[in-house]
Amino acid sequence: MDHATGILLQLFAILLAAKIGNEIFRRLGQPTVVGEILGGVIAGPAVLGVYEVNAETELFAEIGVVLLLFQVGLETRLHDLMRVGGSALAVGVLGVILPFAGGYVAAELVGGDLPLAIFLAAALTATSVGITSNVLRDLGALSTRSGRIIVGAAVIDDVLAIMILSVASGVAAGSFAIGNALSLLVVAVLFIAAVLVGGTRILSRRRSLLTDPQFADTPLLPGMIIMLGLAALASVVGLAAIIGAFLAGMVVGESSERHALEAEVAPVAAFFTPFFFGFIGAQVDLAGLANVDSLVLLAAITSLAVGTKFIGAFVGALSQGRARAALIGWGMVPRGEVGIVVAGLGLSSGAIESEIYSVVVGMAIITTLIVPPLLPVLVRRAELSAEEDSDDGPSAGTEDDDGRRAETPV
Amino acid sequence: MDHATGILLQLFAILLAAKIGNEIFRRLGQPTVVGEILGGVIAGPAVLGVYEVNAETELFAEIGVVLLLFQVGLETRLHDLMRVGGSALAVGVLGVILPFAGGYVAAELVGGDLPLAIFLAAALTATSVGITSNVLRDLGALSTRSGRIIVGAAVIDDVLAIMILSVASGVAAGSFAIGNALSLLVVAVLFIAAVLVGGTRILSRRRSLLTDPQFADTPLLPGMIIMLGLAALASVVGLAAIIGAFLAGMVVGESSERHALEAEVAPVAAFFTPFFFGFIGAQVDLAGLANVDSLVLLAAITSLAVGTKFIGAFVGALSQGRARAALIGWGMVPRGEVGIVVAGLGLSSGAIESEIYSVVVGMAIITTLIVPPLLPVLVRRAELSAEEDSDDGPSAGTEDDDGRRAETPV
Numbered sequence A, B: 001m002d003h004a005t006g007i008l009l010q011l012f013a014i015l016l017a018a019k020i021g022n023e024i025f026r027r028l029g030q031p032t033v034v035g036e037i038l039g040g041v042i043a044g045p046a047v048l049g050v051y052e053v054n055a056e057t058e059l060f061a062e063i064g065v066v067l068l069l070f071q072v073g074l075e076t077r078l079h080d081l082m083r084v085g086g087s088a089l090a091v092g093v094l095g096v097i098l099p100f101a102g103g104y105v106a107a108e109l110v111g112g113d114l115p116l117a118i119f120l121a122a123a124l125t126a127t128s129v130g131i132t133s134n135v136l137r138d139l140g141a142l143s144t145r146s147g148r149i150i151v152g153a154a155v156i157d158d159v160l161a162i163m164i165l166s167v168a169s170g171v172a173a174g175s176f177a178i179g180n181a182l183s184l185l186v187v188a189v190l191f192i193a194a195v196l197v198g199g200t201r202i203l204s205r206r207r208s209l210l211t212d213p214q215f216a217d218t219p220l221l222p223g224m225i226i227m228l229g230l231a232a233l234a235s236v237v238g239l240a241a242i243i244g245a246f247l248a249g250m251v252v253g254e255s256s257e258r259h260a261l262e263a264e265v266a267p268v269a270a271f272f273t274p275f276f277f278g279f280i281g282a283q284v285d286l287a288g289l290a291n292v293d294s295l296v297l298l299a300a301i302t303s304l305a306v307g308t309k310f311i312g313a314f315v316g317a318l319s320q321g322r323a324r325a326a327l328i329g330w331g332m333v334p335r336g337e338v339g340i341v342v343a344g345l346g347l348s349s350g351a352i353e354s355e356i357y358s359v360v361v362g363m364a365i366i367t368t369l370i371v372p373p374l375l376p377v378l379v380r381r382a383e384l385s386a387e388e389d390s391d392d393g394p395s396a397g398t399e400d401d402d403g404r405r406a407e408t409p410v
Helices: A003-027 A032-043 A055-074 A078-083 A085-109 A114-123 A129-138 A145-172 A178-205 A220-236 A241-253 A258-282 A292-316 A322-331 A336-348 A354-388 A403-407 B003-027 B032-043 B055-074 B078-083 B085-109 B114-123 B129-139 B145-172 B178-205 B220-236 B241-253 B258-282 B292-316 B322-331 B336-348 B354-388 B403-407
Strands: none
Touching (some): A003 A032, A003 A258, A003 B241, A055 A241, A055 A258, A055 B003, A078 A085, A114 A354, A129 A241, A129 A336, A129 A354, A145 A241, A145 A322, A178 A220, A220 B003, A220 B258, A292 A322, B055 B258, B078 B085, B085 B114, B085 B145, B114 B336, B129 B336, B129 B354, B145 B178, B145 B336, B178 B220, B220 B241, B258 B336, B258 B354, B322 B354
């Protein structure tokens, strides 16, 4: 069997496994995203081994999460995000500081060296906006005030996490320079501001930019070109590709073509996103966790990850009331692919050993699996308290134009 | 810049280049597929070099042509194909024998050894159904009698080409066995028959198979799972993945979900197919053709490829009248990715040198570029003569349910 045949088989296997997991969890009334990740665990190296982690399957996963964030961006309005900017900043910053401090102190306590401490701290830091926003979309809660704060905070979170990672890599390579981290921050902020201000201005002046090209019967392909371009550009300036895709979605979403584009992106995203969720699951390493020491360490690190992130984000969001702060704190908990990527960088730089790597990956997946089941309850509570205490206007509820999804089972 | 960033940039570059090519050719009233291929030439290694031929870009190209053939299968009815079975067989077989004999004799005349003769002959043999069927789809002519004969003949063509390739590889490796080629033929025929008979029977008994799964709000994902599964399976039994995708489209197309699926597959295919056309263009090697000898050889081999394929297919289709035979003969001319794949195998097995490789790739691309501009004229002439001489019932014209595309510019 040649290489291309093997890849086709793997794509088939992971799509089938993720969707069987989805089907079972849907019938049980559980969050389907958890079913898709567990489908990836079963098909992946940990159990059946019919699906591998390689460059091609990773590309499909990457395009999957890029499309997911593009969709989230399409449904996120710039002025809505601006209105929650202060809260999002507080949630993002506190939700980074506490996990980082917790990871650092814990590593020092057990006698780890500086590179280990910094990588562990960095892996505890970054939220995976993909998981939470997918569940919030299914609940129709992405356009609530809490949903917007979570999305905004996750973007800030990602920028900070990338700074921390640059520091961590510098320390591991023995060439740490605070100037590098700061210049990354400046570039990131400039990039985000330039895309949002410039992009929306261009599209509001030339609304026809998406419909003028004759090659496009619909705005889909111009939209996809902008999405891939900004994802690649974000990646070039040192940010995550998904940040670029999210910004692309927001920019295009300000145009009059938003609804046509949403309808056409939906099938493309539906095809790709299972590859992302399945890929996360496929990274579970059961063999690396098959001893008591590792399991104890996993429990400790996972508790630390959940506790510090929840408390940090909760405190940052307290101005929104306790019910919303609880939803926001819990929504920031999933580490998903971000924690796995950081752990992988730590492993390849020699800062962390393969045992710690398996533990960190396990933590990232557990934090991802435990969040979705509780979100529907927290969304209901937060929106209930929002109704009693409403000063947000209609967009605070789920009854705006994204409310059509409110009936969809998660 | 890391590897993942590079791939994102390349996908962006090729999508943009293909669509700029499409735009220019559409405005000039020329076939857009030619524009997309030339966009790939410009972005690829021959000119700008911002796009590379590597495992990931090849995967996107492969999924692109898989989706294209899945769409063609969706629009092809089994009973329609059966009705043209005899003609398709004649076109397919004669359209293989003549180019093969021509290539073989030509290689012997210039003193080439046996492996070279067989690989050159094999590269001249196989039609790329992707190119022609894409143009026929845009013209709304896929469901005409000629369109069906071309599609049927191209499938037969592919089966024969794979047999020839197995012989060629055996000769190059010094382990030729006629038994291997025959067993491949038996497996291929059994696979095609089993999928078509079994698949349509299962879906006609259990029509709900595509809509029962709760994970699917629409038939898209069940359809995609069947498509990837049969593409992978075809590849495992030694056929081309696109044959499996075509059969999957035909099987699913027999169900009542056909139209819902067509509407949802369209955006996914629109996103992927430019990667296929761009990839073909990116394989042009201008440096390898930059001398008079190579250009003369290219002109000779291209003439041979066009002449033998056209005459073979024309003679095979003569029972359909001259106008249709001309359309069918011309429609079978593009070698596209198939010729490139065969040449690549010959290069890696040592049977052909890199200069001949560049020439064969050039031939494959030229045969692909010259066909689309003439097709609209030939379709009109063939359908005009079909009206004068109509014994096919309504489905012989373009006025059936695919006729809605008849107005689309090519």
